[in-house]
Amino acid sequence: MGPVLILGNAQKKGVAKAVEDCLPRLTREFGVAAVDLDGTLDLAKVQAGWALVFGGDGAILNASRRMGARAIPTAGVNFGRLGFLTEIEFEQLPEALDRIASGAYQVRHRMRLVAKLGAWELHALNDIVISAALVGRMFFVSLVMRSGEEIRYAGDGVVIASPTGSTAYSLAAGGPIVDPDLAAMVLTPLCAHTLSQRPLVMPAQQALEAFLREGDPPGIIAVDGQELRELAPGQRLTVGAAKTPFPLIRVGFRSYFERLRDLLGWGGHPRYSA
Numbered sequence: 001m002g003p004v005l006i007l008g009n010a011q012k013k014g015v016a017k018a019v020e021d022c023l024p025r026l027t028r029e030f031g032v033a034a035v036d037l038d039g040t041l042d043l044a045k046v047q048a049g050w051a052l053v054f055g056g057d058g059a060i061l062n063a064s065r066r067m068g069a070r071a072i073p074t075a076g077v078n079f080g081r082l083g084f085l086t087e088i089e090f091e092q093l094p095e096a097l098d099r100i101a102s103g104a105y106q107v108r109h110r111m112r113l114v115a116k117l118g119a120w121e122l123h124a125l126n127d128i129v130i131s132a133a134l135v136g137r138m139f140f141v142s143l144v145m146r147s148g149e150e151i152r153y154a155g156d157g158v159v160i161a162s163p164t165g166s167t168a169y170s171l172a173a174g175g176p177i178v179d180p181d182l183a184a185m186v187l188t189p190l191c192a193h194t195l196s197q198r199p200l201v202m203p204a205q206q207a208l209e210a211f212l213r214e215g216d217p218p219g220i221i222a223v224d225g226q227e228l229r230e231l232a233p234g235q236r237l238t239v240g241a242a243k244t245p246f247p248l249i250r251v252g253f254r255s256y257f258e259r260l261r262d263l264l265g266w267g268g269h270p271r272y273s274a
Contacts, residue, residue: 001100002049003031005072007063010037012079015054018090022097026052029101043067050100050249056080057168061224064112064125064246071123073107075100075249082263084167085125087253099251106252109245110164111183111204115223116238117231122223125246126165128239130210130231131157131190133218138193140216146206153197156190157219160208160239164246167260169225175199180256183241207240 004026008015016037026032033048034041043066051067051074053059060076076086077093088096099105113124132139142152161170163178166186171177175188176199183204189197202208212219212233219231231237260266 001030001073003033003047005033005043005046005048005051006035006037006054007043007051007059008037008054008079009039009059012055012059014090015079018054018077018079018093022093025094025097029097039066044070048072050074052077053086054079055086057082057085058226060085060248061125062226065123065224065226067246068123069242069244071112071244071246073247073249075105075251084259084263085164085248087250087259092253096251096253100249104251106250107247108180108250110180110248111162112242112244112246113160113162113185113239114242115221117221117229117235120229122227123242123246124165124223125162126168126224127159127161127170129157129159129169129190129222129225130219130237131222133220133230137217139219140212141219142211142213143187144209144211145202146208153189154193155197158190158210159186159188160210161186161188165224167264170199176201177260185239185241204241207238210237210239211235 010016034046051072053063053076057080077088078086113128115122115128130141139157140154142150144150159170163180163182166178170186170188173188173190175186178184185202185204187200214233216233221229221231
């Protein structure tokens with residue numbers, strides 16, 4: 001595997017102590033390329049064989065965005081609430097490291113999105129959201145599809161999600177769950193002003209173009225909910241599949257559908273009345 005890059009948020013309860021506790025073993029068995037618990041390291045320049053992230057799903061999203069096009073295989077130790085992306089619980093970490101050291105793991109390549117606005121470019125593992133900058137006002141955003149037609153959304157905005165992000169904001173807005181092995185983009189309107197505007201699942205081969213018409217209220221672009229940028233009328237935002245996916249290390253504790261079952265509460269049985 002090579003040396004490990006250790007990432008996390010020291011402000012999150014338990015993370016700093018967990019890193020301190022496992023650092024000797026990681027140093028001894030793998031070598032440590034760098035430790036970054038304050039988010040100041042330029043991850044695109046770090047030479048490491050893999051990364052171990054301590055935190056919630058947001059910490060994985062942050063790592064993916066900061067790595068940019070040079071993403072390295074990444075495993076997550078869950079200190080968050082859900083753990084769709086962070087498979088390993090802290091008490092499972094010794095066994096997980098055993099499996100990684102012995103090669104008993106898989107790398108799942110998750111499709112990412114890339115947002116481009118002029119010289120500005122960012123990768124998103126979950127989603128790119130275009131929403132109203134002014135709360136309480138009707139917001140309009142237009143999307144140019146691959147065939148050249150324009151779809152105009154009226155409401156609070158639209159979520160453009162990857163299959164990985166289909167279980168995040170898009171799901172909360174009524175979008176479908178998409179298997180993460182698919183190459184697709186999910187378009188989910190936010191509080192659409194007409195009931196006929198429904199979520200769309202689009203092939204990822206061709207990019208979409210989003211813009212505001214002259215006279216439209218300004219918008220905000222949110223990349224994985226972490227990086228914000230204004231979208232002004234006349235500007236053109238391009239969203240498509242990134243050339244490089246995000247390699248996510250899986251050690252086999254839970255399958256994707258087991259996580260869906262456990263995290264979304266699908267484990268119950270139907271109730272029948274007499």
